[in-house]
Amino acid sequence: MSTEPAAPSSPVTSSRPAPFRASAPTIGVLAVQGDVREHLSALQACGAHAVTVRRPAELADVDGLVLPGGESTTMDKLLRAFDLQGPLRERIAEGLPVYGACAGMILLADRITDGQPDQQTLGGLDITVRRNAFGRQVDSFEEDIAFTGLDAPVHAVFIRAPWVEQVGQGVEALARVETGPATGRIVAVRQGALLATSFHPEVTGDRRVHDLFVGIVRSSTK
DSSP states (O other): OOOOOOOOSSOOOOSOOOOOOTTOOEEEEEOSSSSHHHHHHHHHHTTOEEEEEOSHHHHTTOSEEEEOSSOHHHHHHHHHHTTOHHHHHHHHHTTOOEEEETHHHHHHEEEEESOOTTOOOOOOEEEEEETTTTOSGGGOEEEEEOOTTSSSOEEEEESSOOEEEEEOTTOEEEEEOOSSTTTTOEEEEEETTEEEESSOGGGTSOOHHHHHHHHHHHHHTO
């Protein structure tokens, strides 16, 4: 992703933004590329202590992590350059809660369709994703979709987004495209403490997906 769309004129906002508390979970946002600032703001609005993560030492201090949208092949290369790939894989295997948005979904997937020949992922989510499944930047679009566990549809913004082609056992499909040629394609999934969406909730003002993830992190730290 190279640019962001304008926020919708009437976003659905969380009805219960949580204040910061001393016991707030510390949630990192991977800050090598992508929508870092927007995710930090959303997490803080949901009651988390949000920090950037660029180094293994910073990763060691977080209770959860957001992998933001960006360009998945570039992020993969930067993770290796910053010596973060190995530590991230270890923490995910140990049960670290992680939310991946768009490119972040690709990074979490065990398998990629139409990836670059040398492209690697962090893995953890037993899914197959198709990279740039909806087309180029000019094919970006917005749509209201039902999201399992949320009380109203989510206004989803898709920017050079992937979709999920296959899910393994233990993976719950939370949302699907509801109109157009991609109707029925899976665009949000959860497997235990791992959450991923093809779309970008951080650009709409709707904090409910972030609030869901903060709840996952809180549950994992009890």
